[in-house]
Amino acid sequence: MRFANNPKIEEKIKVVYEEYERYYTEKTKGSKDLYERALRLFPAGVTYSIRFFHPYPLYIVKAMSTRIWDVDGNEYIDFWMGHGVHLLGHLHRVVVDAVKEVLERGTHLGFEHPYVVEYAELLTKIVPGLESIRFTNSGTEANMYAVRLARAYTGRKYIVKIEGGWHGAVDSLLYMVRRFNGTPESAGLLEDYIKYTIVVPFNDVEILEKILKEYEVAAVILEPVMGAAGCIEPDKGYLKEVRRLVDEKSSLLIFDEVITGFRLAPGGAQEYYGVKADIVIYGKALGGGVGSVGAIGGRSDIMELLNHIKKKPRELVFHGGTFAANPVVTSAGYAMVKYLAEHKELYEKSNNIWSWFRRKVEEKCSEYSIDCWATGEGSLTGIHFTKKKPRNARQAEEYRWSTLIERALHLYSRVHGLLYISETKPHFLPSLIHSREEVEKLLEVFENFLSIISAN
Template sequence: MVNLRDRVKELMSRLEADYRSRTRKSLEFFNRAAALLPGGTTYQIRFFKPYPIYVTRAKGVNVWDVDGNQYVDYWMGHGAHIMGHSPDFVVKAVNEAALNGTHLGYPNTLEVEYAELLTKVIPNAEMVRFSNSGTEANMYAVRLARAYTGRKYIVKVEGGWHGGYDALHVGVNPPFEGPESLGLPEEYIKYTLVVPYNDLNALERALSSHDVAAVIIEPVPGSGGCIEPQPNYLRGVRELTMRYGSLLIFDEVITGFRLALGGGQEYFNVKADIVTLGKIIGGGYPGAGAIASTSEIMELLNQVKRPNARARSFHGGTFTGNVITLTAGYTMINYLRRNRSIYDQFNELWDWTRRRINEVCEGHDRLCWATGVGSMIGIHFTTSKPINVREAYQLRIDESLYDLMHLYMRVNGILYMTEHMPHLLPSIIHGREHAQALVDALDNMLSMITHG
């Protein structure tokens, strides 16, 4: 292992020199940003060592930095750009809509039409409310579940990221207990229980020992490493929640409209009680989020039937139902609905890519493993294939391998997030040539490590 570390350190030094020579203007911007933005960024995951690039343009599958370097993007706006950056048909629709107002602040016809579309394509969704982000959707969904069941406890899985909402900001990173942030009192998470992914026994222990309002779970964890559910795991989660009278919330902020038009519910044929959405639902524009559920549950938000504010579950926000975001989202989801067959080819390509990555890893002393479902790909430098995020950390061969891969890919024109837990979210317009280039780049990097 010492030899591996020495080799990685040597490669890192060489690659960093190359990176610095290619990104001098980005360094200038980072130095300016460090004086104005804490950590030099607007979101900590956008920092990578020794400093991030500054993107000035994006189109299709590519982004360009301030130094003029071009990259194939596998992050795609945190997974929001399912049809690539700035698809012309969405931009055109939004620009036309903006001429009639950018934010109306009143009910608008599109919120009705979009809700009608969503209830047609999302399984088990009879009613919809729009929110400003996936985080907001999860916050309101948890509150709604507690209102419906009259219970307090929420169960989430280790590594699950549901945004910065206090009650769910626990169990994201090792040691998977206690607040994930300064300023978050223990009392704010005392009704949140954390269990490992792919572990039905742990889930049943939590459900049997507490009055649980809801289990919230990403069908495939995103920032948790894109680790696939074991056979019948999600079906088992559904059965356990029904047995113990808890609601099942599918956080489909990433999986929604990605794994299938109907998201993880359709792909795995498992129905949730509440679905939360973000990213793709906004068509690539900001302020994207929604809650979808049955009428029985959603009526707890109904101010007409429940005029007393304290007799209903609150939901609202200045920019909810914003016509710009709704236009982009409606245009995108309607396009995907009319071209539903593209999902088969989309998932097939990235299933093939994952197999090829695993073959490459096998050919280089099994330094890594690829996980995921469809177009969600995780890469792990572990001693065996992880089945949950706890293993993805505990089984690591060497942390520096993650830094090396991220830096190597940047220097070779490929971008993804994040340094510490690679999860790639390609778009439908990424082609076989892009997938092959990714496989080849990983193969070359591993060859440098194992053969010098």
């Protein structure tokens, strides 16, 4: 008997949750005290909503390699890695050494510097189709500029995004991420902001083709592997079909590689899948994990719209940012990317480990007769407690059969020394240096959780 929609399993999950909430509060008294102080200072007591989990978040004070420690001295295997920025783990020597060297010469110079030139030269060598690049202060900014560039280059208004796709807080893209009712994702956003945004499901070529025939589309923007939707990978050939359809209609293809960039391969998803985008977006890991950073790049004829020397004011696409390409993040990013490009064996090892993990997760789910599935590509991995295996974001939500199991698994994992985000959709953004033993520990905890909730 499967457990989906079974009232008895829901009651069992509730009992497990309440039991482990007691264990959690016993071992994290320091975090509880800090959270009570934080509630008086920040809305919801946190600096970013996804960092909250019930009954209160942990407060981390130390990190090293694949481990982190909270204020109470509890050690955890970190499967979140600073929101995915630490591809080489916390405080990797090549990144730390690069930061130390540049800090002795200044933190923020406010002028052009050689570090960014060296980094850009490296990126254009290893990333397919990256002919020109500009740095930003975040992935959100990069997405904003990419949309602006696409509209300016094509002279068209409409942008097609993927349902459930997360592109930061850009007004025109903060739409149909988790709310699938056709309204903006946030209060304070006018309907006009999404007037020219069209949403299509991931892994559905037919609907995309229909939309491209009906509208004059400037660009299709997508995550090659969907991140916030739970690390859902593209169907075989999907990205190549998107590329073909976009070319037929003279639209542009934008890859948001804030998460997949440098993770799937040194050249990101473009290298991994063999599909080139016209514009590529970077963030997170681009700065080696030491600061906020982003970038837009791609074809030089598109990027030339940012050239204020050659373009008239009406033709120019504005771009700027006080801390854009500051020497600390560019030096750290350069060191990390250079190391990754020189140690490609890390990808093969990591990808094999996580591919094994996803297979074992589904085997264990079947063994315990629980409806759950693993999705992902490379090290990107998600677990879905759904009636069917989801191929897009809407299915990942609508196929869910429990309202509590993800939160219970998150709490159970915390108590057993594993940490990730979020408690509503288990997905992992690990480093490329996590060991087989650490991933086996994750599987062991997951299996024990299944065993407990399925016990009579």
